[in-house]
Amino acid sequence: xxxxxxxxxxxxxxxxxxxxxxxxxxxxxxxxxxxxxxxxxxxxxxxxxxxxxxxxxxxxxxxxxxxxxxxxxxxxxxxxxxxxxxxxxxxxxxxxxxxxxxxxxxxxxxxxxxxxxxxxxxxxxxxxxxxxxxxxxxxxxxxxxxxxxxxxxxxxxxxxxxxxxxxxxxxxxxxxxxxxxxxxxxxxxxxxxxxxxxxxxxxxxxxxxxxxxxxxxxxxxxxxxxxxxxxxxxxxxxxxxxxxxxxxxxxxxxxxxxxxxxxxxxxxxxxxxxxxxxxxxxxxxxxxxxx
Amino acid sequence: xxxxxxxxxxxxxxxxxxxxxxxxxxxxxxxxxxxxxxxxxxxxxxxxxxxxxxxxxxxxxxxxxxxxxxxxxxxxxxxxxxxxxxxxxxxxxxxxxxxxxxxxxxxxxxxxxxxxxxxxxxxxxxxxxxxxxxxxxxxxxxxxxxxxxxxxxxxxxxxxxxxxxxxxxxxxxxxxxxxxxxxxxxxxxxxxxxxxxx
Numbered sequence: 270x271x272x273x274x275x276x277x278x279x280x281x282x283x284x285x286x287x288x289x290x291x292x293x294x295x296x297x298x299x300x301x302x303x304x305x306x307x308x309x310x311x312x313x314x315x316x317x318x319x320x321x322x323x324x325x326x327x328x329x330x331x332x333x334x335x336x337x338x339x340x341x342x343x344x345x346x347x348x349x350x351x352x353x354x355x356x357x358x359x360x361x362x363x364x365x366x367x368x369x370x371x372x373x374x375x376x377x378x379x380x381x382x383x384x385x386x387x388x389x390x391x392x393x394x395x396x397x398x399x400x401x402x403x404x405x406x407x408x409x410x411x412x413x414x415x416x417x418x419x420x421x422x423x424x425x426x427x428x429x430x431x432x433x434x435x436x437x438x439x440x441x442x443x444x445x446x447x448x449x450x451x452x453x454x455x456x457x458x459x460x461x462x463x464x465x466x467x468x469x470x471x472x473x474x475x476x477x478x479x480x481x482x483x484x485x486x487x488x489x490x491x492x493x494x495x496x497x498x499x500x501x502x503x504x505x506x507x508x509x510x511x512x513x514x515x516x517x518x519x520x521x522x523x524x525x526x527x528x529x530x531x532x533x534x535x536x537x538x539x540x541x542x543x544x545x546x547x548x549x550x551x552x553x554x555x556x557x558x559x560x
Numbered sequence: 561x562x563x564x565x566x567x568x569x570x571x572x573x574x575x576x577x578x579x580x581x582x583x584x585x586x587x588x589x590x591x592x593x594x595x596x597x598x599x600x601x602x603x604x605x606x607x608x609x610x611x612x613x614x615x616x617x618x619x620x621x622x623x624x625x626x627x628x629x630x631x632x633x634x635x636x637x638x639x640x641x642x643x644x645x646x647x648x649x650x651x652x653x654x655x656x657x658x659x660x661x662x663x664x665x666x667x668x669x670x671x672x673x674x675x676x677x678x679x680x681x682x683x684x685x686x687x688x689x690x691x692x693x694x695x696x697x698x699x700x701x702x703x704x705x706x707x708x709x710x711x712x713x714x715x716x717x718x719x720x721x722x723x724x725x726x727x728x729x730x731x732x733x734x735x736x737x738x739x740x741x742x743x744x745x746x747x748x749x750x751x752x753x754x755x756x757x758x
Contacts, residue, residue: 334724356756374757410757534724545720552716552723554750560743 270469271505273476275491277302279498281318288331290382291395293317296479296498303500305530308475310451310523312339312530312537313399316479318496319347322382324390330381333559336372337547338407338537340400342455343368344519346481348393349383355557358413365418367436369447374408375547375556396479396519401526404539406450416446430464431512433457438522452524460485460512467509468520476501476522483516561589564612565664568636573684583674588665592657599641599655604648607665608640609633614661615725618653619733629734632658632722658726703736711735712745
């Protein structure tokens with residue numbers, strides 16, 4: 270088993286607002302290292318680093334918008350997000366919870382700070398990922414997986430090193446609760462100071478880390494600070510992370526979906542023609558209606 | 561950055577690559593941030609703007625402070641105030657960048673020179689003007705006589721992806737209807753066309 274080396278450690282890019290409720294650093298797709306193909310099936314990653322929102326009577330967020338052709342995965346680390354969609358679903362993503370929404374053939378939704386959280390304000394920290402769908406599944410039926418923190422499988426590391434929360438994929442014998450359309454590992458490594466965890470994914474899986482809290486040493490060679498993104502080469506299977514202080518690290522690894530990508534705004538398809546069709550279907554009301 | 565404009569001339573005006581290089585050598589482009597004004601009503605601006613990338617809107621503000629959008633200008637569109645750019649009079653309209661926008665600055669002298677040297681350009685320019693007038697006639701007719709639904713259906717045909725790029729109130733302003741009527745139209749369309757997966 271060969272060690273997977275680090276390609277680049279990316280500091281958080283300047284933040285921008287998505288709507289008025291999400292102050293995000295966009296790691297994917299951006300620049301030379303991280304276009305939609307480099308980290309496929311992870312084609313977009315917005316990271317709202319820890320930020321204190323002041324109290325607001327009117328919940329901040331993102332208004333009604335469509336998606337087609339992929340899945341949105343929202344991980345709440347601090348604060349709460351409420352969501353509604355055109356199929357009549359709604360819910361709240363609380364701290365530690367993960368919402369895995371398969372937009373697939375099309376959905377309209379909106380995401381806002383949960384009402385009580387909005388009124389008190391406070392620390393807010395979220396990750397939103399877009400996970401691409403294989404061409405054959407892009408027009409499948411939309412669905413939700415609301416994964417609560419309690420329901421997410423946990424692997425206790427030996428020697429009080431910490432815990433690995435397995436959202437998707439597998440760590441040792443613990444399997445992720447999320448069902449996915451292609452092989453995806455998504456795990457939170459919550460490590461105590463000095464705690465060490467070893468990971469092992471096929472070398473062709475695109476693999477990265479996001480340091481949510483604390484700082485870690487990767488492969489015993491390079492330190493990665495809070496809010497930094499670690500992109501691995503595809504040159505080996507194994508890597509280790511060791512917490513330099515109490516740390517939380519999001520670990521992502523997935524089998525590449527090597528298909529053409531045509532993307533515009535909230536639609537990610539395989540051809541330009543499919544994008545034109547998506548825009549037309551949206552304009553004609555085929556995604557439904559949401560106030 | 562005037563690559564898009566060169567491509568536009570090649571496809572629409574029937575000029576050769578060499579002719580386009582000569583013609584556009586002195587043209588300038590400029591990038592504006594979201595919310596920047598390219599022109600304020602009352603000012604004189606010598607330029608028409610060709611949108612390389614981004615999105616412009618031209619609009620007026622009435623006595624009650626309400627905005628009325630005259631035109632959107634996404635990629636490959638021209639936005640200009642004719643009073644200002646051609647007649648050198650104070651502009652009736654303001655022009656604002658809705659997104660970060662790069663434009664090519666085109667003045668009347670450039671059009672005259674290009675028309676004098678290249679007959680193809682002159683024919684293209686006349687056709688473009690005629691087409692612009694035709695669109696304006698259609699727009700006047702829609703504003704005077706069409707239902708909100710018809711106006712919206714025409715809008716999504718003309719500007720398919722703007723529903724994803726601008727807020728609802730801007731679309732309503734362009735269509736001369738209230739945001740509530742626009743919501744009603746979209747709701748009605750969704751009622752008839754919604755295709756939930758069975």
